[in-house]
Structures are given as C-alpha cells and as structure tokens.
Amino acid sequence: MTGSAATQATQSEDTWIPSSCGMCYNQCGIRGHRVDGTLVKIEGNPENPIGRGRLCARGLAGIQLLYDPHRVNRPLRRTNPEKGIGVDPVWKEIGWDEALDEITDRLARVREEDPRGFFFSGTVISLAPLMHALGTFLPAFGSPSAFVSDGHHCGNAEHILARTLHASVTTNPDVAHCDHLLLFGCQAGLGTYYALTTMAQDVADARDRGMKVVVVDPFMGTAAEKADEWVPIKPGSDGALACAILNLLVNEYRIFDADYLRDHADGPYLLTDDGWYARDTETGKPLVWDVDAGALRPFDAPDLGAVALEGHYEVENATCRTVFQALREQVAKWTPEAAEEVTTVPAALIRRMAREFGEAASIGSTIVIDGVELPLRPASALYFKGAHGHDNAWPTSLAIELINEVVGASNVPGGLLGTNPVCLGHPDTGFPRWQPGPDADGLLEAGALLYNDPYGRSPGWPPPPESADLPNLRDLVGWPITTCFTPAALNDRENFSFDHAPQVLLNYGSNLLMSVARPEVCFEAFKDAFVVCVNLHSDETAEALADIVLPDACYLERLDPLPNFTRHHHPVGMGDWGHTIRQPLVEPLYERRHFSEVLLELARRLGITEPMNLLTNNLFGLVAPHALEGGAEYEWREIADRAYKSWFGEERGLAWFEEHGVVTWPKKVEEVFWKPFIHARAPLYNEWVKRSGEQVAKIALDRNMKGVDTSGFVALPDWRPCRAWRPRDGFDLQAIYYRVPWHTFSMTYENPWLDEISRGEPYSYFVCINTATARAKGIEDGDPLEVEGADGGTIRGRARLTEGVHPEVLAVANNGGHWAKGMPFARGKGIFFNQLLPMDLEHTDLVSLSMDCDARVRVRKVGEA
Amino acid sequence: MRLGMVIDLKRCIGCYGCQIACKAENGTRPGTTWARVVKREWGEYPDVKKLSIPVLCMHCGEPPCVEVCPTGASQKQESDGIVFVETDVCVGCRACVMACPYGARYYQDDERDYFEQGNNAYEQCVYSAHQKGVVEKCDFCRHRLARGDEPACSANCMCKARIFGDLDDPTSEVSRLIREEGGFQLNPELGTDPSVWYLPPER
C-alpha cells in the first residue's frame, strides 16, 4: 500500500482524508480525521456533491463499526461439523494461506465439474466490490449463479421501470422545481431512499418554498410525519389507488399531456385485439393513425401528419386502438369508489389527490434553465418498498409510474428523473459517457446501467426467456437486475428441473439468513454446500452455514475507485457531477483484507487472471494505454490508478484522487432534463412483459412446472390482491416493516450509537399497533406480544400503542433481533421481522421477482418473557 | 453578542443526525447525549400528528443551573452568552442537574461501557477529554467556534433545520427567522429565557 494517504501515518500525525461512506448504499462523501493512526472523527465532505458535507446518523456513527471489538479479525474455520440455525460453529482461527488454499481447492474442483455449482451472493451496500465480483470474477470463473441478497429491501420492480421509462436503475424527483410530491410507501428526502443526505436538504428547501407532500403509507414514518397529508392505506393496495388516480386523470378530469404522450411515449401506437403492437407488414414498425392522411403509417414515417392519440381504427379489417386509448379503457373500472373498497382511502380524498396532482403538473407550462426553454411539470409520484414489496409489484409500480407519464412529468423539470441516465463526460476527457437512445420500435433503450453491466450484457430489451436453467431466474424472466429468489428456486429444485446443486457458496457482505426471508429458506438452500462468508462479523449466516469466514475490510479500511459507479444513487437534478474515491482512512486492522484483493488472489490461484483482466477492462471502461493486458498480474492499486486515468486523464490518477477525494464538474441541462433532447419513447404499454409471460407459461408447461402463475405479466397497470392481503381465518391483521433513517437493513443494530437512538425513540424497538385495535384486544402499551404469521413464523416484541398506524396493521421497524454469538451487542435488539416471510413462487411477483414483504398475522398478549 | 440557535420544526425530519453529530464531534461517553430528539404524537387516527423536537442545552439567558452552582464551575460566558461547565472546578454535587428544567445536563458516573470488552481504540482516544464525577453539557462546540466553524449539530443537519448565529444582531439569519417565521422558546413561563428558539412545524 505504499504511497496511499493512509500510510503517511507518522508520530504525532493529525490529518484529514477524503473518502466515501459505506454505511448504506448511498456512498456519500466523507472525510476522516486521523490522529496518530487512530480515526477519531468522520464528517461530511463539503466538496463532495453527494451529501454536500452532511451525513445521516449512520454515516456519522461508522467509527463504531471500524473499532467494534466484535469484528472478525482473522480467518475462521468451523470445527463443529454440524451446521444449523443457532448452532455454535466453534470457530478456530486459521491463517490466510490455509483458508485460501482450501477455498481455491474447492473452487477448482467445482470449476472442473460444473462451474454453475459455484454460487455467489453479495450486498448492494458494498456496491463497488459487489460489481467487481459480478462483473469480473463470476464470468471469468464461468458461473452465472449469482444473486444479490438484500432480500426484502431490494427495489425489484422499481429498477425495471427505472430502466424502461427513465433509462436508469433508480429514480428521484426533481424537487428543485417540484410543487407536489406524492409518495407511495417511500420516504425520499424524508428519512430513507436514494441520495438521502442530498435529497433531505433539497426536499426541506422545496417544502419551505411550498412544495406539498402527500404520503401514502400504512404507518406514519418520518415522511408521513412531515407530510402535508398522510393517507393511511391497506398494505399492498397502492396499485388500486394509483389506478383510480390514473382513471380520474385520463377519463374523468381529462388532465393529461397529449403532446408528451403522442411524441415522447408510445401513446399513439396502435394495438391489435390480441394485445400486440399493430405493425407495418413491410418494415415491422409499429403503426400509428395519421389523421391528415386518414391512413395507417409507421410511427417514424418521414412525412407523417397529425397523429391520433385516442380512438379505435381499422387495420386489415380488424379494429385497433391506440395505447393511450387502451390505458384509458384499462383503468376505467377503477372508480374512486371501487378503489376505496380495496384501499380504505375515502373516494372523495382520492378525487382530491388526483385533481391536486394533475393541476400541480401545470401541463403546457415551460421554464427556462441555463438559457434553455423546457417543459415544466412540477409534480412527481414516487414509490418504494411500501408500495412494491408485494407479489403484485409489477402492475402496482407501473400504475404509479404512469401517473407521472400521463401528465408528462418524466425527465423534465419538476418531474420524476432517472438517476443520471445521460452523462456527456468530464470536460477534459469526455469520459465517463453514456446516453439512452431509441430502439427499432422507437422505444427508450438505456445507454448504460452500472457503467457496463455484469455478464457483458449490453443495454437493450431483454431477450425472450429461453429456459429456467438459472436459479436466479434471470433467464426465465429476463430483466430483474437484482433478485434474491435464488434460494427459493434451489429449495424447489425439481420443479425448476435444475440438474446442478450449489457446491460452493461465496457470500460477500450480506447476512442472507436474516435479510432474504425467514432463515430456514437460505439455510435449506445452502446447507450442503461449502460456504465461505466474507464479512465484518460472525453473523447468523456465518454461524449457521459457513465453513470458513474471511475477515473483510470495512469501508473505512479499503480502496474502491468507483464507489458508486458515478451515477448509482448520485443526486439527480442540476448541480455537480461528483466522481469520488473510497480509500482507507486507516490500514485494515488485524488481518482484515479487502474483498477485491481477495478476488484478485483467488483469480491468480485459479489461473483465470486473463479473462478477469478482460472483464475488468469492460467493467471499469479501461482504455489504452490503461487497459489491462493479457494474463499480467496487477495490484488493486494499479487497477484503480488505470480506472481513474482512463476516465479523467493522466494527471488525475489514483494519487490525485487520494489527495483530492473527488472530481466535480457542472451538469448540463441536456444531461439532467434529457427527455426533450433525446427522441426515445417511454413505453406505457409493455409488450415485452406480455411476451415474457407467454414464454414463461410455455416453459412452465413444457417442464411441467407447478405454481407458475403468469397472470401477472400484464402490459398495462392493474391491481390484484397480494398474498398477505387475502383473508385467512382468524388472522385479522397485516404485519409490515418500515424503515427508520438511523438503521440499514440489520447490520447497524450492532452499532452502539445507533442503538442509543432506538432505545430513546418511542417506536423502533416495539411492535406498533393502532390504539383502538389494541384496546379491542385487551392489549396495553408495553405489553409483550406474540405475532403469529398465517404462513408460519412467530415474532415477539412489546406493544407500542399509536394512532399513527392503520387499524388493520402491525408495523415493525427494519429487521433487528439478531441472535448470533458473534454480534453480542446486537443480540435481541429490535424485532426480526423476516421470520414472518416465507419465500416461494406463490409469494413472488414473477415479472420483477419482488417478494411479498408483508404477512397476514394474528397477535396475542403473552406473559412476561 | 448572544449566540443562539434556531431549530426549524418544519424542516426537521427527526433523523437523529444531530444526536450522533454531537457524539461524533465531542466523543461523549455512553448514555450522554448533549443533543437529542424528543418525539411526540397527538390526535386520533387518521387525523394524527407526530412531531420531532430536537433539544440541547438552551443556553438560557437566566440559567438556573449557573445560579445554583456552589463552586462557580457552571458559568455563563459574558462575551457570547454560552453556558458551560469548568469541569476542573466542578465537584459533581449535581445541584445544576436538578435545577435545569430541560434535562440538558449529564453527570458522568455511568460505569457502563458500550462494549463489554471496555473501551475500543477510538474511545480510549476521546474519553480522556471527559472526566468522571463531574457534570457535562453542550457548550455550542466552543472549540469549533474558536476556529470559525459552527456547532457540529447545525453544520451537519441534513435538513438544514438548525441555524446558528447572533441573537443580538437584528440582521442575522437567526434574528430574521425568529421575527418573520414565528420563533418561540420552549417553556418561556419558566423565565429562563433560552437562546435556543424554535420555528413552528406548520406555517
């Protein structure tokens, strides 16, 4: 590590070092104060546009992760041959060589027999090392068996729609110009979500300016607390509400942006009776109705007249309707009254919500930004896990997205923006660079998602599914970017007709036993495999499953040249680009090692350095003369240096970034509000989902698969009840989890400062229950409760009676309740919500692989534990 | 000059960042939270309100804590109104803890460590600044003010809900906000005249 800022440690050293936070996926800019080799303070880096010098509680508390005495410091080997949940592995410390020898040996054997038997799971919190593994090591090894194990925290359906409608992986509203923010089960800028620390500043400014915030959520979390209007809803019914709002906008109030829908969406494309685009027999191009010519024309015919957005037309003796017409007819059944019955949101309120949103969008208005006149649509509807954490995720998410689309509030000022889908590069080099464009049908195609995608997938539409061979179902459903369905598929192996079993699992940074679903799901899937956990703690997964644990360097001890791949979770809207570094604020303590360096070492030992070099060039966009060559061996620092130089020129290599921390340059208006500049249509109608559904049904039939219900592969929004919504005898409540701004998944429960918050805060270590509901059951505040799931699983916790929760709902914060010996501080703190969640085909939205994250339950008071 | 803080209850989302910003800056011991957040809820479903109220030492204009202190350890800085404890002089009698109506003072007797292994390398560094057997409290980060920075909690607040400045200067941002946005003090009836002001959550 010679030359790194971290090694400049001398006697009576006193230095500040710029880096990136890693306490959640947002990777905010930090700087660390190191005195005589000890890190004594983390604060925000004001020079970094990601956070602009302000951090959340977790980011400020990271120092207690670095120096947590319960961290794993040396490789560990299991000496108790028995594996099991709650079983003591009886760890024995071993040397790195011994550990790597054994891992190499196992991997080499799998690779020879059937590389698919090598499974990898990782956490999105450590995005850079995760991408390094997914983008280079796995494909070089030859295994497609990877999954992201953030489980019920994953964006799933949201990522798909971020891609189809916004050419990105995620979205955020342009609050700088927004007047009306409608949030469905999401706390953007109000406690959680992407680019939190920057969005919090911008949302507070916008609210000060008068932006109205409406929060649809069964629980009054930090967002609903600040909302101008809290709209409590039955969990899993957000799609019905969104369909009703759409219906009011496009049918009753006729508030929609006809120009946008005609020119920037597939609104005028004609659909045949059987639900496919009507296509030109010669060119295969989608057809539209040319009003002036009174004829059908390809959508991009050069001399096209005025194009019809609504109505039915004759095509080859059959009647067609436009996509927008189909949408209008599709949502017509969702009257506010029908939606009220499902959602418990009063019809009158739904009407007002729709009207206020539609009026706020001020269709037709424009704004001049940096001298450019642009459409102004100051209304955004946004959603996250509360809305899409259900097995109806796809149609629900689509319905909410289309609220923005119909008023044209998509990738223009004031509307919902993709997370930086256009980057025209640093002014000195023109790198990094990506932008979306139209495909053959004129539909939006992303330029790049995470710079270059893992598996060398090029941006574009998913190929039709071909098989069900991949246990992550990537083949089957085509597009889910992250999914944790793998363990469920493994537990249903015969049904999926997998002819291979996991031989080795390499689990990086995730506690999948706790994060995916109830622990038995992942335990069963991998109990017969050789399991290596690379992690910070001997957590529940390590203790139940691992044969070897490798001590990982945490985010304060490691070098990541692209902590967020420049745009993932980077703030949206005008302002600066920030390309940052993550570097060690202290050298890895004890024998901890950076996972990326471990991957390089394993590649060397396995003899796959050459393909890995090629893939590294692809992943990092390394260009001559900085591309890696042949099978040459490179140190991690060298690779980082080449990545920086490829993007930012000779003078801005690793040493420059170690000193300066971040390179910034101003965003251009055509990057941020790209929609008017790039003619690529947003698909309201999702032909590809319909196609996928038919193909999945065919595969299921061919293979005689059970439980594959393809009725959810719909091309237009709709609503159907999720599993947990359906009544079950005696189970009268729905349990949901919500997120607090001071915890990330389950890992932060080990942090004493963050625990101190939860202990002083009234809700997060309790089961929140509506006061009237509790009283009717004879439950008083503080009573010990047992919550039993209709689909199995029981959790315990104390009652917190509150008015801030839907009467049919129990709300639990995040996912605590650790039990591992290796996390004694976290043990028993908070409640292990996921115990209530099974994972199987029945509880999964097959389009997005979102799992049902709520559970039908009953609650009873129990005696003091 | 009278230094004070305005906490905007409309902007604040109750994220507890200030509580941790203070801990990270001052390295206070377990159980000590010079800055913290109080949460309240009222109303009846579905017409419910929740409110997060960040609190810290109010740096009272008429501080009862200073009045009762027998040793003179608790003082009010003439130049800027900051109330602080000269811990070398404090004998730990805790009269001030009883006298403070805002729960802002912490007697350093907590024997509990965060981790059962005792202090980690970081804690060994920072706890040396905190004597045991004395009373501690927020001092508006005097060490930061001395180098021209604002207090850690307001510098970090990701909603920019905490504004620091001179209450005596009518042109300062804090004075303007108090004047124009309906600023109020907590428990004014106690007559302590806090230097920490709040802006109403709805306006």
Ligand code: SF4
């Ligand atoms: S939002 Fe995430 S990355 Fe940013 S400071 Fe908080 S924990 Fe760190």
Ligand code: SF4
């Ligand atoms: S840091 Fe700011 S927003 Fe967060 S609780 Fe404190 S005052 Fe409120």
Ligand code: SF4
């Ligand atoms: S809040 Fe309490 S400690 Fe602070 S000045 Fe007032 S009385 Fe003294």
